[in-house]
Amino acid sequence: MKNVLRIIGAILGIVLAVYLVYQLRTIFVYIILAVVLSLLGRPLMNLLGKIRIKNFRLPNSLSALIVLIVMILFVVGIFSLFVPLIAQQARIVSSIEANEVARAFAEPLNRFSQFLADYELTEERFDEHYFRAQIRDILKFGKVSSVFQSIFGVLGNLFIAIFSVLFMGFFFLRDGMLLQRILETLVPDAEVPHVRVILDNTKRLLTRYCFGLVIQVALVTLIISVSLKFFLGIENALIIGFMAGLLNLIPYLGPVMGAILGVIIVMLTNLDLNFYSELLPKSGWILVIFACMQLFDNMITQPVLFANVVNAHPLEIFIVISVAGTLYGITGMIIAIPSYTVLRIIAKELFSQYKVVSSLTRNL
Template identity: 35%
Template sequence: MQRFFIYLILFIAVFLLFGWYFSNITLYLILSLILAALLRPLTNRLNDFHVMGQHIPRWTAILVSYIAIILFLVSIGLLFFPLINNQISILSSLDYEELYEQAKIPISRLEDWLINYQLIDSPRGELFDQIQKTLLETIAGIDVGKFISSIINTASSLFIGLLAVAFITFFLLLENGLFRRNVLNLIPNPYFELSVATFTKVEKLLSNYLTGLFIQVIVIFSIASLGLTFAGVEYALTIALFASVANLIPYAGPILGASFGIIVGISTGDYAGSTEINYLIFRILSVFAVVQITDNILLQPLIFSKSVKAHPLEIFVVIFAGAKIAGVLGMIFAIPVYTIFRVSIMEFYQGYRSYQIFKIKS
């Protein structure tokens, strides 16, 4: 038994080392597994559909599922296109000379305050000149060629990543259960039954988690879109969609969603003075307050605590550990990865106490 746990610890260590060293491949595989889990019900349903007495070929069902994803993404893009076009029109019509003069006012007030309290001893007007000089030096220091090269490299990496995820997902869907069968084939026969039970439980909990996330996105989008529409905010659907997706980022997501809503609301509206702007901000924050109350009281406990069967304090620590390791992506994938290891260890521990095979091996 001790030998088995030594092998198990070594396997986990090698797995983590491999995942860290080949982080890109690991990320592609994780995204492919998630995408395959989301598309598998639709693919199976299409595969079972009969045309002229014949099943639709599985590869055709997968391609139709891909087309559905592409159409969904295009619909989202069309939803954001009017907002982007509006912002471009606003930027092209700005009077930059007027903005330049308006920017001097708050900076001059700040400089007067600093001089009055003897925090700085520079002549009046020097603070604005220094800020202007710093901005110009920063802009002049930008290497345009290097900037364009970085954009091209990022775009090419993203394109390669999309192709890799699409390719891996295609074969995961084509060979339904291929990944699970290959992993289970590596398990020695004495531990096969326990491994199958562990795999089944992990799949069930992750499926509940993904379903819960989908419900969370739908509910937040519905509440935010209705609330912003009644509040008279322009591009309510676009703001609600961004907020619902951003909310997948724990803790930081709600702040991003509310900030995006305020920026869009102010930049797309025609307001006479600060009173109307303050009233708009109040309406937007009120809507997002209702969204967060609903999310924190109803959705979060239902999705995270029950779907992965973990204590809220565990979730809090795991999310911040994920953020430390991999930033935003780490925060998003922290709970699923933690669920896999947590359930696996608990199942093997219970198997150690319950399964006769461990007693014999010991």
């Protein structure tokens, strides 16, 4: 009877927790990002804690502030390398006229339209005139102004998010036991040892996962940029590589989105090239490079960086990412694996006596 009541209580608790997380999801995302920030900064925090000059040691508050400043400068330094290049590329793309784009792709568009008409796949003609009308529609002032309004809205929300994450991250860095004490106050005394084990395992695995992601983004950026630059002579190689590295954080869809973005950038900035003899082959080689990069990532990078973190069946991971993507979109897909890892750690510690739980967590 006690086991039944415990199971019912656990289920009700999980349902209530999921409901609260959903209602306050923005705050919880800030907290999670702050915890991740503190995990990434913990090695430097520990290093600063070892610095002693006679009897003087850096206060934890000052050490936490130094760590945050170093991390901010690192991120700003990375983006300062790419933002000017992206801005320059945006100016080049924005200066392209609709007629110029339509004229460059007129012949292949007419062929494509004729192919659709021959097989009666559509009654609409996707020719030069249709393409030009679509481009002009996209570049209408109203839509452009709407895009700028959306951008300013996103920037406002981004500022709030950055401030919130840095503010909470400071306290998590200053007091490494803060999160543990908060959670221990929320559970009965009998469950405190379980909470400590869960937190220790979570910190260990998430630290590996976060550093693995940083290395993965850097490798994808480097390999794509170098390959596009030296094998194909593409001027925008660094921008394409950087965007590919960031998009690679999105499971399954990210590499495809990066490849499509790379092809679009190359096509729009090389309208003077002949479509069939130069532009199309170059686009094909870009797709080949991205495909090789994806194979390298799947067969070497991910097993080496994440082998001891996830330890889950590929089908299991696919289902988790699909569910997270359905519920929360791109954000859900990005945080699916670390969230699932944490849930498995919790389940292993609290419900390992159940067969389904022991089966899902046996490799942790």
